[in-house]
Amino acid sequence: MSECKNLEVRDLLPALVRGELKSSERAAVEDHLAVCADCRAELAVVGDLASVLRSTPAIDTARIAQAVVRAARERRAAPTSLDAARRRRAMPRRAWLAAASLIAVAGAGALAVVASRNEVRQEPAAEVARNDTPAVVQPARSEPVRVGPRPASGTELVMGGGVSDLADADLESLLGVLEGLDAEIDVEPAVLLPLLEGDV
């Protein structure tokens, strides 16, 4: 059994059968069909299958709708295990935000320390600039390498405070970061249902 390599035309055969092609597409497909026996054979298969698949089993839509409404009323009357599962899943989201807040506050503290150190380091350079004399660059090896905590030199690591100590601009920036966090799970419930129901 041979197959035509023209996938673009073959992709359009179901739509041709359903009468859903634009006139320009239909003309192009029909031109191809006129010279391609493989695609004509495939079109016949698609047409036969479409007629079989399009037959609708007998269902009572009114009964189904009643069941939907009844289930919704029952859910409203008594929270289901699904609702409880949703509440359980909401917990990690709050924990997530709390952790993000802590990290942001710690980060702000670290930034404050770094900024404070930078101020200390810049003082000699500022003095040099004011004295208008060339700076003497000391070789790096003239100072012994210290391992361990730096000695106190007017800079202290202060971990106190919190969000209330942040300047307005920093606070706005922090809020922007927190709002940008996507705590929502980006899938439709259809994908989540098995998870929510513990069926994985």
Next chain:
Amino acid sequence: MTEPTTWDGEPSDSALVARWRGGDERAATILVERHAPAVARFVATMGERAEVEEIVQDTFVRAFASMEGFREASSLRTWLFSIARNVCRDRARANRRAVPAVPIDETHAQTENDPLEVAVATETESRLVAALDGLTETQRAVFTLRVSEGMSYREIAAVVGTTEGAARVHYHNAMRSVKEFLHE
């Protein structure tokens, strides 16, 4: 402000979903009437022909239970198909039984025609259904959604949880299998 409507003036799915969320139970009836036949066709081709109505009902009950979380990233129909597929798979897992021989739907019978024509038509349909039953579950879902519902590969990918390209490959592999079966 008027609510969005379809081309024939009926309320759109989005408008009905909003009405349902607002407490309008009539919206559920309209949505079920609108989408249940297509979901039933899909379920029937997924090998659950004996329990179609039950599965369709389960699909809609699940869907409406989750409607608050439906963010319309896909169309409602696409979402319903993906739930229906999950329900079918849950049932298959629960039952773990062989798919029964396929009874041809009575609606297919052409009782007005010559008995020989009916017999030939029924045999042809039986072969077509058998060809579909020879496909994998994913191939069958992709093939059905493409041929019967006219879905794009993007929509099909959303239903079966794959990529657009993979959906296209599944379709053409399914077509090859069907043609091979019919030419045996």
